[in-house]
Amino acid sequence: MAAAGTEKDAHTGGPSAAVFGEEQEALVLSAWGAMKGDSASLAVKFFLRIFEIAPGAKQMFSFLRDAGDDAPLENHPKLKAHAVTVFVMACESATQLRNTGDVKVREATLKRLGATHVKAGVADAHFEVVKTALVDTIRDAVPDMWTPEMKAAWEDAYDQLAAAIKEEMKNAAAA
Numbered sequence: 001m002a003a004a005g006t007e008k009d010a011h012t013g014g015p016s017a018a019v020f021g022e023e024q025e026a027l028v029l030s031a032w033g034a035m036k037g038d039s040a041s042l043a044v045k046f047f048l049r050i051f052e053i054a055p056g057a058k059q060m061f062s063f064l065r066d067a068g069d070d071a072p073l074e075n076h077p078k079l080k081a082h083a084v085t086v087f088v089m090a091c092e093s094a095t096q097l098r099n100t101g102d103v104k105v106r107e108a109t110l111k112r113l114g115a116t117h118v119k120a121g122v123a124d125a126h127f128e129v130v131k132t133a134l135v136d137t138i139r140d141a142v143p144d145m146w147t148p149e150m151k152a153a154w155e156d157a158y159d160q161l162a163a164a165i166k167e168e169m170k171n172a173a174a175a
């Protein structure tokens, strides 16, 4: 349990926050449970999918820019780390949504995320690309579990988290 004052209610609001219940959480967690043993290779697939949908996004990642066009993407530890983080944070955000109706991310983390993503030039459209790549990856990873309800639950969890980061990006951009 974090000490009082170290977390921030993102108050992302919206009608979806109110309907994120036990069932949605269970859907996200069951998929995550099936995927997490394989998270590093799924993370690579997730990112390859992002760059398939939006090849230009590669330019945003400093370590990819520096590596040159021919470097094999699957060998980038930072890229894997980012992908796993997005997976894990969406999952954690799902648990919190059920308990509190809000995404709670440590305030320092959220501030840093806001600043990092502004600096990297991430825009709203990129969050949509990442969402599509995320649900595509999960669909392909757990085809037997996949349902429209599971898709909606992951999208909801991701949207709430993305909204919290975007809010902090606005603050970072204004600072």
Ligand code: HEM
Pocket (backbone or CB within 6 Å): 057, 060, 061, 062, 063, 082, 085, 086, 089, 112, 113, 116, 117, 120, 122, 126, 127, 128, 130, 158, 161, 162, 165
């Ligand atoms: C819910 C969605 C996302 C989460 C949870 C997330 C998480 C993170 C984290 C934890 C970092 C490491 C640096 C830090 O802690 O400040 C990071 C960096 C970064 N993220 Fe994201 N991210 C998300 C969405 C996106 C999107 C949509 C893009 C654009 C395609 C993106 C591009 C980047 C870039 C370019 C960096 C900096 C990498 C570098 O050059 O070091 N992220 N992100």
